[in-house]
Amino acid sequence: MKKDNNLVYQEIQRPRQIWIWLPLLLCAGIMWYLFIQQIIFGVPVGNNPAPDLFMIIFWFIFGVFIPIFTLGIKLVVEVRHDGIYVRFYPFPYKRFLFQDMNSYESITYSSIKRFGGWGLRINMNGEKAYNIYGNKGMKLKLKYETVVIGTQKPEALEAAIQTVFNRRSSDQIKV
Numbered sequence: 001m002k003k004d005n006n007l008v009y010q011e012i013q014r015p016r017q018i019w020i021w022l023p024l025l026l027c028a029g030i031m032w033y034l035f036i037q038q039i040i041f042g043v044p045v046g047n048n049p050a051p052d053l054f055m056i057i058f059w060f061i062f063g064v065f066i067p068i069f070t071l072g073i074k075l076v077v078e079v080r081h082d083g084i085y086v087r088f089y090p091f092p093y094k095r096f097l098f099q100d101m102n103s104y105e106s107i108t109y110s111s112i113k114r115f116g117g118w119g120l121r122i123n124m125n126g127e128k129a130y131n132i133y134g135n136k137g138m139k140l141k142l143k144y145e146t147v148v149i150g151t152q153k154p155e156a157l158e159a160a161i162q163t164v165f166n167r168r169s170s171d172q173i174k175v
Contacts, residue, residue, distance in 0.1 A: 009079040009160030011153055013132045015070075015118075024070055031063030075132040077149055079160040081167070084140065086130045086149055088120055094130070102141045104161055106154040109135060114148075 015021075037043050038055050050058070069090075078085040083097040111131055115121035121129040131137060131150025138157050140147045151157045 006081040007078060008081065008164055009077075009157060011077045011151060011157065013075040013077075013150065013152060015073060015132055020070070024067060028063050028067045031059045035059035035063060073132070075130060075150065077130075077151060077157065079157065079164060081164060084138075084149065084161070088130055088132075091120075096140055096142060096147060098164065100143045102143065104138055104140050104158075106158050107137050107139045107148070109137060109148065111135065111150070118150075 034045050035055060038045050038049060039052060039059075045055075049055075072089055074089045076085075076087040076089070078087075083095050083099075083101075085093045085095050087093045111118050111121075111129070111134075115123050115127075115129040115131075118131050118133060119129075121131075123129070125146075127146045127148060129137075129148045129150070131148070134150060134152055136152065136154045137148045137150045138154065138161070140149065149157075
């Protein structure tokens with residue numbers, strides 16, 4: 001999506017949980033070691049070594065692709081004049097228009113209890129979550145759904161939404 005001059009607020013979040021990074025880096029390190037031993041030095045690994053092609057494919061998936069993909073994950077929350085835009089990289093933006101919004105509130109919640117974890121989630125009540133870490137969020141009640149957007153700056157996000165609502169109200173009064 002191209003840059004928009006209507007941007008009022010933007011927050012970018014990246015995963016910071018050590019329990020995600022340690023296993024990922026350990027797995028990548030092991031794959032690099034196996035790859036270097038078997039493919040570069042020509043020393044078969046183990047009693048029944050995997051074929052070289054199999055080793056190259058697994059090295060690429062677990063030693064290169066997954067670590068790079070995980071490093072690229074981020075949650076971008078933007079408030080614009082027409083709504084709230086959420087992007088969970090590498091997926092496209094999801095737009096929640098103010099005209100479809102019934103209410104919004106800043107909440108503290110347990111991502112594990114309410115949604116079963118972090119990421120793009122839907123719970124048993126049909127609520128959707130866009131979160132990457134933490135326990136703070138903005139609950140949006142829209143015409144047809146309820147959405148919780150994770151944020152590390154709930155006061156700033158709420159202030160940005162309120163600013164846009166105030167502008168929209170004053171614009172409607174002038175007309």
